Amino acid sequence: GNSVTQMEGPVTLSEEAFLTINCTYTATGYPSLFWYVQYPGEGLQLLLKATKADDKGSNKGFEATYRKETTSFHLEKGSVQVSDSAVYFCALWGGSNYKLTFGKGTLLTVNP
Amino acid sequence: GAVVSQHPSRVICKSGTSVKIECRSLDFQATTMFWYRQFPKQSLMLMATSNEGSKATYEQGVEKDKFLINHASLTLSTLTVTSAHPEDSSFYICSAPLWDGGAGDEQYFGPGTRLTVT
Numbered sequence: 001g002n003s004v005t006q007m008e009g010p011v012t013l014s015e016e017a018f019l020t021i022n023c024t025y026t027a028t029g030y031p032s033l034f035w036y037v038q039y040p041g042e043g044l045q046l047l048l049k050a051t052k053a054d055d056k057g058s059n060k061g062f063e064a065t066y067r068k069e070t071t072s073f074h075l076e077k078g079s080v081q082v083s084d085s086a087v088y089f090c091a092l093w094g095g096s097n098y099k100l101t102f103g104k105g106t107l108l109t110v111n112p
Numbered sequence: 113g114a115v116v117s118q119h120p121s122r123v124i125c126k127s128g129t130s131v132k133i134e135c136r137s138l139d140f141q142a143t144t145m146f147w148y149r150q151f152p153k154q155s156l157m158l159m160a161t162s163n164e165g166s167k168a169t170y171e172q173g174v175e176k177d178k179f180l181i182n183h184a185s186l187t188l189s190t191l192t193v194t195s196a197h198p199e200d201s202s203f204y205i206c207s208a209p210l211w212d213g214g215a216g217d218e219q220y221f222g223p224g225t226r227l228t229v230t
Contacts, residue, residue, distance in 0.1 A: 046220075
């Protein structure tokens, strides 16, 4: 079956620091990959996605590249802001089933 | 963009009572909706897939008689927690895919419902 493994948190950074949150997956076929963000007290919002190998998803300064050879979809941002503090979820759709499979989430705290 | 709403956002109920949570797609039709449960500081656990006009499909280990799902229309799915107990306290989230012919796997999530059973 499908599975997603992402970096355990929490991650604490200073403002303007570089962010990487690792995500790897296991799936058959050609799944779509996503990063969702959950701000405190809110539901999930789609941050970015990639639907095929070598695609790069980007939004709000965040980027992630679909690497089929390493089955990875790491999230990066060059300079984080306090407002980026949230829980980030890596997820995949497709592969062996058409349901979203989530990683466990990574709590990011950015300090001023 | 597509919007999914949930009602209520928070509910407190007494043990043994039932609670209904609504999930609506506001500006698109959703023949399928998904219900998740999120425990504190943990990931989302898929509970069931709600299908308009047919029975819901439940994930392994989810009691279908306890978590009743009704997909009454193309824009509304409801989750009823029957005979709720404190261990049912959780954050319940629904989502719906936007089948636009292209990114059909893109999900839109409701803001969630915080259920507390006392």
